[in-house]
Amino acid sequence: MPIVIKLLEGTQGLGVVLADTKKAATSVLEAFNGLKARVIVQEFIEESDGADIRAFVVDGKVVGAMKRQGKKGEFRSNLHRGGSSQVIELSEVEEKAAIRSAKALNLGIAGVDMLQSSRGPLVLEVNSSPGLEGIENATHLDIADEIIKYIERNKR
Ligand SMILES: Nc1ncnc2c1ncn2[C@@H]1O[C@H](COP(=O)(O)OP(=O)(O)O)[C@@H](O)[C@H]1O
Ligand SMILES: [Mg+2]
Numbered sequence: 001m002p003i004v005i006k007l008l009e010g011t012q013g014l015g016v017v018l019a020d021t022k023k024a025a026t027s028v029l030e031a032f033n034g035l036k037a038r039v040i041v042q043e044f045i046e047e048s049d050g051a052d053i054r055a056f057v058v059d060g061k062v063v064g065a066m067k068r069q070g071k072k073g074e075f076r077s078n079l080h081r082g083g084s085s086q087v088i089e090l091s092e093v094e095e096k097a098a099i100r101s102a103k104a105l106n107l108g109i110a111g112v113d114m115l116q117s118s119r120g121p122l123v124l125e126v127n128s129s130p131g132l133e134g135i136e137n138a139t140h141l142d143i144a145d146e147i148i149k150y151i152e153r154n155k156r
Contacts (some may be wrong), residue, residue: 055098
């Protein structure tokens with residue numbers, strides 16, 4: 001404890017619950033089970049401090065990365081939940097983790113979300129159709145251009 005309970009169908013941070021006690025966790029799981037919702041239970045990574053990182057991978061390379069920070073008192077960094085983003089330079093381990101994640105899922109384009117934990121980057125989720133607005137605003141990079149070039153390189 002605490003643990004994080006997530007609805008598998010959730011997006012934008014809705015359906016991500018932080019349960020502080022075993023009692024709270026049991027109640028939440030009972031409620032979700034009653035609704036026949038599918039959930040996953042995760043260790044809570046406290047040291048990521050309400051932030052996560054998004055690495056945008058195109059054709060086996062990280063073409064841009066940002067750090068998203070949840071608003072004060074919020075453990076979820078989603079921009080839709082009031083979080084803010086800034087450009088960051090990934091460490092070598094983070095960059096490798098992002099590239100390996102995209103490769104493992106056989107994705108030419110991927111948005112890889114990671115938590116910065118005391119034991120290194122932990123991959124949270126990999127998006128196969130990541131949005132461009134957040135990453136382009138944070139990095140001031142033309143990510144769409146990278147995607148178009150990738151498509152052009154692979155046209156038959
Ligand atoms: N296990 C965890 N430990 C700490 N923070 C977490 C954990 N899981 C999610 N978060 C925070 O909550 C946010 C939303 O969770 P996520 O799994 O990405 O759900 P969604 O698909 O709704 O965005 C993450 O971006 C991160 O900031
Ligand atoms: Mg997310």
